[in-house]
């Protein structure tokens with residue numbers, strides 16, 4: 001049997017834990033082709049390259 005929590009987590013505690021869950025700031029790099037700011041590992045929205 002798997003380990004199970006003894007009691008139900010109150011919505012307040014659940015909220016406090018989830019308040020730490022958030023997306024970080026996206027990494028931005030300059031496009032090598034047109035020099036505009038683009039998200040790393042994403043295609044450039046301006047010249048559609050990379």
Ligand SMILES: [Zn+2]
Pocket residue numbers: 031032033034035036044045046047048049
């Ligand atoms: Zn570009």
